[in-house]
Amino acid sequence: MTLEVQFETMLIMTVMGIWLGAAMDTYHRFLGSPRRFKWTHLINDLFFWCAQGLFLFYVLLNVNEGEMRFYVLLALLFGYATYRALLQTVYRSILESLIRFTVAFYRFTVRLIVVLVITPVKWLLQVVLALCMIILSTIWRIVYFLLKVIIAPFRWGLEKAGVRFTFLLKWKKNLYTFSEKIRDLFSKLLNWFTKRKR
Template identity: 30%
Template sequence: MTIEIQFASFITMGIVGFYLGCMFDTNERIIQAIKGSRIVKGLCQLVFWLIQSMVIFYLLVKVNGGQVRLYFIIAIIFGYWLYFLRFRKVYQRILARIIQLIKAILLFIKKTITTIIIKPIKLLVLAFLTVINLVIMMVLKIFSFLLIMIGWLFRPILLIIPKNVRKYLVSLSKMCSKIIERVLNRKQK
């Protein structure tokens, strides 16, 4: 490995250390936001470190063919230390603003979807249900009117029917009319 490749590898690993500091703080903010068990948070941490390891190894392969030297690890530690001392607070403020911006964008998208899609669908469903309710009420009223007309037409026949059967038919008629009234009253409410 030539001096130029070693120097490029050292600088790259210093930048990777800085990057790891940024990603570690980002990961901590994400983990704090996750509402779940320790197992979920632990799995997130494991995935985070696996991804970071793959990023480091990928960069090493690109820069120097994947050779690991002790001073590369020292460069990573130095980059992280530099981030921690000088840039952490600035990055955390920037990260907080980015998170606020993302939340505002997501809230805007949610409100837009609610206003443009969900509310009109709710109104259409409400209008559809109202029309169905009106149709059912009209059918019940027409049915009730027809029953009254049939009862009026068959009233002379009722006079011929014996009293016992007539009492049964009258009670059956009252029961049917009560059921129809309850259905109509329920639909009107």
């Protein structure tokens, strides 16, 4: 191994030590440190350190074909110590700023979608349901009036003849019940969309 390769290896391992410190802070920021033992946290730690070890070996493999020397560990420790002493506070501040920005951007995006998409769709559905209720109610009143006009002479004649037209009365009652169920269904749908909007 040439002197140039050794110097490049030490420099890159120092950077990797800084990277390791930043990765640990990021990991603990999102997952935290449990107050008591948890198997899930142990598994997460195992995956984290395996991923960091594989990444470190991959970088070392590209630098000096994977040769592990004592000065490599010293450079790695030096980078980690440099991060803890000089860069940790700055990195944590930047990380918190990025998290706040991401959360704010997510909330803004959700509100924008609600205002521009969900609210207009709900309003349109409310209008459609209201129009359907008005149309059905109007049609029902017209049909009901026509049926009364058509049936009235027959009913009057049968009543004069002493015959009770019971099946027409039953049909009229069933038709009225069916129309009330349809009206209740549309009322429930309209109330549901109104509550969802609130």
